[in-house]
Amino acid sequence: MARPRSEDKESAIMSAAVRVIATQGLGAATATIAKTAGVSNGSLFTYFVTKADLFNAVFVALKTELAAAVADGLSARVGFSSAWDVQKQMRFVFAHWLHWSASYPEKRRALAQLAVSDEITVASRLTARQAMEGIAAFLERCRAKGAMRDAPMVVVLTLVTAVMDAAVDLMISDPTQADQHCALACDAMWHMLM
Amino acid sequence: MARPRSEDKESAIMSAAVRVIATQGLGAATATIAKTAGVSNGSLFTYFVTKADLFNAVFVALKTELAAAVADGLSARVGFSSAWDVQKQMRFVFAHWLHWSASYPEKRRALAQLAVSDEITVASRLTARQAMEGIAAFLERCRAKGAMRDAPMVVVLTLVTAVMDAAVDLMISDPTQADQHCALACDAMWHMLM
Amino acid sequence: MARPRSEDKESAIMSAAVRVIATQGLGAATATIAKTAGVSNGSLFTYFVTKADLFNAVFVALKTELAAAVADGLSARVGFSSAWDVQKQMRFVFAHWLHWSASYPEKRRALAQLAVSDEITVASRLTARQAMEGIAAFLERCRAKGAMRDAPMVVVLTLVTAVMDAAVDLMISDPTQADQHCALACDAMWHMLM
Amino acid sequence: MARPRSEDKESAIMSAAVRVIATQGLGAATATIAKTAGVSNGSLFTYFVTKADLFNAVFVALKTELAAAVADGLSARVGFSSAWDVQKQMRFVFAHWLHWSASYPEKRRALAQLAVSDEITVASRLTARQAMEGIAAFLERCRAKGAMRDAPMVVVLTLVTAVMDAAVDLMISDPTQADQHCALACDAMWHMLM
DNA sequence: GATGAATGAGTATTCATTCAT
DNA sequence: AATGAATGAATACTCATTCAT
Numbered sequence: 001m002a003r004p005r006s007e008d009k010e011s012a013i014m015s016a017a018v019r020v021i022a023t024q025g026l027g028a029a030t031a032t033i034a035k036t037a038g039v040s041n042g043s044l045f046t047y048f049v050t051k052a053d054l055f056n057a058v059f060v061a062l063k064t065e066l067a068a069a070v071a072d073g074l075s076a077r078v079g080f081s082s083a084w085d086v087q088k089q090m091r092f093v094f095a096h097w098l099h100w101s102a103s104y105p106e107k108r109r110a111l112a113q114l115a116v117s118d119e120i121t122v123a124s125r126l127t128a129r130q131a132m133e134g135i136a137a138f139l140e141r142c143r144a145k146g147a148m149r150d151a152p153m154v155v156v157l158t159l160v161t162a163v164m165d166a167a168v169d170l171m172i173s174d175p176t177q178a179d180q181h182c183a184l185a186c187d188a189m190w191h192m193l194m
Numbered sequence: 195m196a197r198p199r200s201e202d203k204e205s206a207i208m209s210a211a212v213r214v215i216a217t218q219g220l221g222a223a224t225a226t227i228a229k230t231a232g233v234s235n236g237s238l239f240t241y242f243v244t245k246a247d248l249f250n251a252v253f254v255a256l257k258t259e260l261a262a263a264v265a266d267g268l269s270a271r272v273g274f275s276s277a278w279d280v281q282k283q284m285r286f287v288f289a290h291w292l293h294w295s296a297s298y299p300e301k302r303r304a305l306a307q308l309a310v311s312d313e314i315t316v317a318s319r320l321t322a323r324q325a326m327e328g329i330a331a332f333l334e335r336c337r338a339k340g341a342m343r344d345a346p347m348v349v350v351l352t353l354v355t356a357v358m359d360a361a362v363d364l365m366i367s368d369p370t371q372a373d374q375h376c377a378l379a380c381d382a383m384w385h386m387l388m
Numbered sequence: 389m390a391r392p393r394s395e396d397k398e399s400a401i402m403s404a405a406v407r408v409i410a411t412q413g414l415g416a417a418t419a420t421i422a423k424t425a426g427v428s429n430g431s432l433f434t435y436f437v438t439k440a441d442l443f444n445a446v447f448v449a450l451k452t453e454l455a456a457a458v459a460d461g462l463s464a465r466v467g468f469s470s471a472w473d474v475q476k477q478m479r480f481v482f483a484h485w486l487h488w489s490a491s492y493p494e495k496r497r498a499l500a501q502l503a504v505s506d507e508i509t510v511a512s513r514l515t516a517r518q519a520m521e522g523i524a525a526f527l528e529r530c531r532a533k534g535a536m537r538d539a540p541m542v543v544v545l546t547l548v549t550a551v552m553d554a555a556v557d558l559m560i561s562d563p564t565q566a567d568q569h570c571a572l573a574c575d576a577m578w579h580m581l582m
Numbered sequence: 583m584a585r586p587r588s589e590d591k592e593s594a595i596m597s598a599a600v601r602v603i604a605t606q607g608l609g610a611a612t613a614t615i616a617k618t619a620g621v622s623n624g625s626l627f628t629y630f631v632t633k634a635d636l637f638n639a640v641f642v643a644l645k646t647e648l649a650a651a652v653a654d655g656l657s658a659r660v661g662f663s664s665a666w667d668v669q670k671q672m673r674f675v676f677a678h679w680l681h682w683s684a685s686y687p688e689k690r691r692a693l694a695q696l697a698v699s700d701e702i703t704v705a706s707r708l709t710a711r712q713a714m715e716g717i718a719a720f721l722e723r724c725r726a727k728g729a730m731r732d733a734p735m736v737v738v739l740t741l742v743t744a745v746m747d748a749a750v751d752l753m754i755s756d757p758t759q760a761d762q763h764c765a766l767a768c769d770a771m772w773h774m775l776m
Numbered sequence: 777g778a779t780g781a782a783t784g785a786g787t788a789t790t791c792a793t794t795c796a797t
Numbered sequence: 798a799a800t801g802a803a804t805g806a807a808t809a810c811t812c813a814t815t816c817a818t
Binding site: 197198199203233234235236 | 778779780781782783784785
Binding site: 196197198221223224225235236239243244245 | 807808809810811812816817818
């Protein structure tokens with residue numbers, strides 16, 4: 001598993017991949033990605049044995065990054081307890097999530113493409129899901145007394161993620177209404193879980 | 195005077211495309227699609243000038259088909275009025291929608307790929323949206339007194355569609371729990387809109 | 389050898405071929421030629437079994453047409469005898485030839501392409517040469533007392549044709565100087581033969 | 583640091599192109615050219631971005647080579663001055679030109695095809711013309727006191743080239759008479775210019 | 777005979793991956 | 798390790814020709 005040095009190059013390639021995928025789709029040539037990263041096309045393959053490997057790595061990285069951002073919003077507010085506080089906290093977390101995602105439209109777009117690709121392995125998808133599980137505890141608390149209190153966590157997480165993704169798309173496609181869309185989505189989530 | 199164009203062939207190509215895209219993604223070769231359709235690769239191009247044209251046609255067709263199926267569930271129950279009836283009706287419609295989608299996993303998978311492709315034109319996306327217009331009216335009525343009563347319809351439709359898609363994914367990936375997932379999603383929708 | 393009727397269509401196809409070859413080169417599609425001729429692509433092949441056949445027919449026709457035009461200039465002035473008259477007559481014939489060719493740039497261009505094609509058979513080339521032999525007698529008289537009096541006729545004809553072709557190209561490429569070029573070429577021919 | 587581009591390969595491709603064009607015309611497949619050059623079809627495109635690029639390069643190279651050969655005959659005899667000497671020199675130069683061209687029938691044939699192609703850019707044609715500039719000066723001197731003393735140089739060069747080309751064709755098509763044809767053409771040129 | 781759909785071999789070009797330097 | 802040339806399979810699309818109507 002030991003990779004050649006230069007983490008710089010590795011991450012340069014990965015973020016180049018994000019940018020290129022965002023604009024050219026999954027059909028993007030590895031050579032294009034390499035050039036965008038300022039690296040020779042040969043080098044790309046010393047860091048990622050396969051184009052699919054690169055894509056999987058990018059997928060996992062983006063999902064992980066997103067999860068971290070969400071967790072970030074999470075850690076800022078812990079310890080509320082009353083119902084009203086829970087709602088406030090949820091809003092805060094979801095708003096953080098949404099705004100973070102909307103700030104990186106390229107990442108969002110790349111992720112959307114990668115998510116439906118069949119190059120992305122089940123393993124990658126599993127890893128991605130696990131990264132998101134950090135917020136499971138939070139959602140657990142949110143839904144504790146709500147309508148979805150007995151639903152399996154996977155289901156809750158899947159539905160929540162779907163709504164968030166859709167909301168981000170709306171925010172990106174019409175940035176002037178971003179705040180309204182954000183508020184609406186947070187409301188929707190609240191009602192869905194309660 | 196010459197051999198007329200065959201609608202059979204046209205639709206054979208389109209459904210072949212669905213099957214092939216579902217398994218091979220958008221990178222699927224036109225030759226593969228043609229062979230799957232039992233047609234020469236040259237013929238594919240007498241029916242669709244371009245691979246992108248074919249994909250757009252398939253996209254619109256699938257969306258339209260889905261819309262028709264939903265509308266089908268819609269027309270079955272018209273005329274309810276009390277709140278309880280509205281809920282019942284909505285459940286029915288959503289359940290219909292979900293089960294229909296879950297019954298055609300290939301169509302769903304193909305649609306998921308096509309939806310994020312940049313080969314799909316705005317015109318196609320518009321047409322698709324218009325096909326869904328029928329359900330918009332229904333949602334209008336559902337949300338009339340609910341929390342989202344003031345939200346723009348696009349937003350509502352986008353969120354609803356996202357939840358439906360996620361639910362179908364869940365149903366497909368774990369068919370034994372399909373009914374529970376369906377019920378859960380319907381509940382979620384209900385709460386989200388009310 | 390009996391061809392299907394409608395000489396109209398046959399010649400429509402041929403002149404369409406001239407136009408299309410002039411603009412698109414020999415790589416022009418038969419379908420394009422057919423459409424230009426206002427005929428179905430299938431029909432083209434009832435008149436010409438092969439694309440090469442069509443091209444050969446066009447080649448021969450153009451060469452023949454040119455020869456006829458030259459002969460036309462020829463017949464206008466027959467019977468001069470003194471040396472000075474011969475020169476005058478030659479100028480007249482060559483000028484006629486040049487102006488006729490320069491009036492049909494598409495034909496000239498198509499002919500230039502066809503002449504170097506390897507689709508054109510030796511038979512066609514022979515026929516073409518024979519068509520031009522009408523002026524052999526005339527050239528014979530021109531060169532009778534000149535420097536090329538002992539050269540084989542083929543050689544004379546080849547050189548003369550080459551100069552004429554080059555002159556026509558010059559005239560076409562710079563129409564404002566057409567008359568000067570014509571005069572120059574006639575002079576050149578006169579000197580070459582005397 | 584990587585394998586350097588090989589000039590060998592580049593010229594192998596170009597001369598393969600000459601051979602293949604000579605026998606198959608401009609419709610020759612790049613794959614055929616590559617195989618003839620002993621190179622993978624992919625490699626052809628690292629040396630020439632486009633088939634048209636390759637053809638332009640070949641065109642310019644052949645024209646340049648021809649010009650060099652002519653210049654070669656030119657430099658062998660410099661310094662003559664009397665009228666008789668000029669004639670002798672001109673004959674020598676033209677004979678050299680003709681024999682060189684006749685020795686490379688493939689190059690000649692390829693050049694004939696390329697010259698009428700519309701893939702050949704004006705830039706290429708200009709470069710080619712400039713390569714022939716050397717002989718222009720020589721012709722300038724030849725015609726100084728002759729009949730074409732006032733004609734534009736382009737015209738002179740065009741006519742001379744046309745006669746030379748025709749003569750070469752004659753020499754190639756009937757090699758046993760090559761010398762006579764050569765002598766005849768030289769005479770013709772002499773008379774045309776004087 | 778006319779039409780234009782059907783066919784499938786053929787084309788230029790691309791691209792993931794390998795390998796010489 | 799880094800580079801970028803080399804490779805050749807793969808791809809969308811074209812086109813001469815055939816054939817059903």
